Amino acid sequence: MLGAMHSDTERCVRAVQSRDARFDGWFFTAVLTTGIYCRPSCPVLPPKARNMRFYPSAAAAQQAGFRACKRCLPDASPGSPQWNERADLVGRAMRLIADGVVDTGGVPALAARLGYSVRQVERQLRAELGAGPLALARARRAQTARVLIETSLLPMTEVAMASGFGSIRTFNDTVREVFALSPTDLRRRANGRARPVSGGLTVKLPFRAPFSPSNVFGHLAATAVPGVEEWRDGAYRRTVRLPNGPGVVSLRPQPDHVRCDLALTDLRDVPVAISRCRRLLDLDADPVAVDELLAADPLLAPLVRATPGRRVPHTVDGDEMAVRAVLGQQVSTQAARTHAARLVIAHGEPISDPGGGLTHLFPDVTALADIDPETLAFPRSRRATLLGLVAALPRIDLTPGGDWRAAREDLAALPGIGPWTVETIAMRALGDPDAFVASDLGIRIAARELGLPTAPAALIAHSAAWRPWRSYAVQYLWATGSHPINHLPTDSP
Incomplete structure (x- = not known):
């Protein structure tokens, strides 16, 4: 069982002795002779096995009286996947x-x-x-x-x-x-690493290797809603609604981390903003476990070998993603962006962005409740679906702590919300790693090209071997196409 790994002493000792970075965040090693705790990949010479103790969290090691290692900074490792x-x-x-x-x-x-x-x-x-x-x-x-x-x-x-x-x-x-x-x-x-804070703060977001930024950043950039998101000078930027006020985050892929620039109304929102950025980019995933299972399918293996470490693009706001999923029903990416941009201009909260072209927060449920359906430039049936979703969102928990099963059931009960919309929301808003959009056009095209079943029911049956990582299988299947979601943009707007 994943949660009990720290109790598998032999396996933990092997990970520490080989300085295996794959296990950073999975467990923490405390050393009785020094009184410190480390990540498994700590560069210091490994202690004797009899002097090691293993804990499932940094908090547990701290409560046991151990202090953090100054060399490997265990608290800065990626979170447990x-x-x-x-x-x-x-x-x-x-x-x-x-x-x-x-x-x-x-x-x-x-x-x-x-x-x-x-x-x-x-x-x-x-x-x-x-x-x-x-x-x-x-x-x-x-x-x-x-x-x-x-x-700082x-x-x-x-x-x-x-x-x-x-x-x-x-x-x-x-x-x-x-x-x-x-x-x-x-x-x-810190040896001069600290910098003055003049309206912003820069932090490094670690991840487990391998990490392929192409699909997660490509997807976010290709589907960016004008005014709320943009790709500028090699970075994905967007506005965020935080507990103490709005903010702007800028995320730039680097070889060994993601650079995160924060411009916040209130510094108390720093930890929440960092957490949401990590979740947005799926930085706490375990790519080795995901890729190993998916590569066991001979039809997926070449895709995994070509670009290992693909992540699932998530969201910073579950309600926003649900609305955008409905706007994207049976239309192109560009049409979905256009519909969303109109909502933003009409109902979004204006913000200031001296460093770029962002203009608004995505409208929250309260603001969207005032929509006049006649102003929506899409079919009447989809207008009804959107209004029904907006009315229901206050009682559907799409936050990080939401119940995946209950949310799926609540969404599926709404008129106009079918399997594609439910699974899209489950994958990107709820963060379910096993969501699967079998009826998606891009998935069906990829299935046909790879020799997989194309009928949704048959494809779902085949995908059982990919569980519990079907959301990641979706990323590899999408990557067979030439759509911009699969590639990092090369130019600024």
Whole structure:
């Protein structure tokens, strides 16, 4: 079982002794003789096996009294892929903690979103992760603090606020406890990496190799809604609605990380913005596991070998993606962009973007509730579908902590919402790694060219061998075509 990997001592020891970076984020290694914890790929000479202890989370290692290694920075490793793969309580809870729910509403808010009691949530997280939600949220705040300390020249009081700490004293105590250094000493060790913050902040987003940016960035750029998204100077940029105000994120692929530039209204939104960018680009995926399974199909194997490490383009806002899925029903990518741009101009909230051409936030459900159907330039049946979806969205949870099964059922019950729309929303908004758009035109064309069944029912039957990674199979199948979604843009607008 994935969640129990830290208890497989022999396997963990082998991973540490071989410095296997594939397991970074899966578990953490604590060393009894030094009192530190590391990622499996730590470059320091591996300790003796009898001195190793393994933990399922950084929070658990911290609670056991270990401090983070100053060489491998274990808290900066990609997150465990299982939290985005699992639809159970623990997986949903971890996605919500990453989205800042505990920071803004405490454990009661987390439990309410999950539909469980506080006691049940505490018990299950402790049983599987060795730490409760408060400790997990604290570890996340410590990670954000380290990033801001080392990459910016923000005053420490502002770093504390942006990291989610309630007081400068708690901030100082936590940093010392987790990193065995004061905030000032951490900044001093950054060796000139810190930069002034003048309306923006730059952080590095790590990922597991291999990482192919072509399809995820190509898809986001090719489907970009004017005013809300753009491809400019080698970066995908978009507006985001955050808990404390709007922001603009810029994401640029680099050989060993994704550069993330943030321009936020309120620095308290830094950790949420980072989490949503990671989720948007699917950076916590386990490409080795995905590609190994898909390549077992002889018809997919050449595609996987040609461009390993494809990711699934997700979203920063589930409701937005649901609306865009309906707008994209049975029309071209360009037509869907045009329809969405009209909604944005008519109902979106204007924003300022000195660094580019972004003009609006995508309209939220409240703003879309005022749509006049006669202003929609598409068939009457699709107008009814869109209005029905907008009316239903307040009771359908498409957030990172949403119940995938319940959301699918609620969507499928709406008039005009068929399997293609449900699976598109499940893949991109809910982040279900096993969503499969069997009736998609691009998928049917790819199936025909590869010798796969083309009828949806037969293709679904064949795709059973690709489970639980069918969303990734979709990316490889789409890549057989020449559509712009498969390629990085070469020019700025």
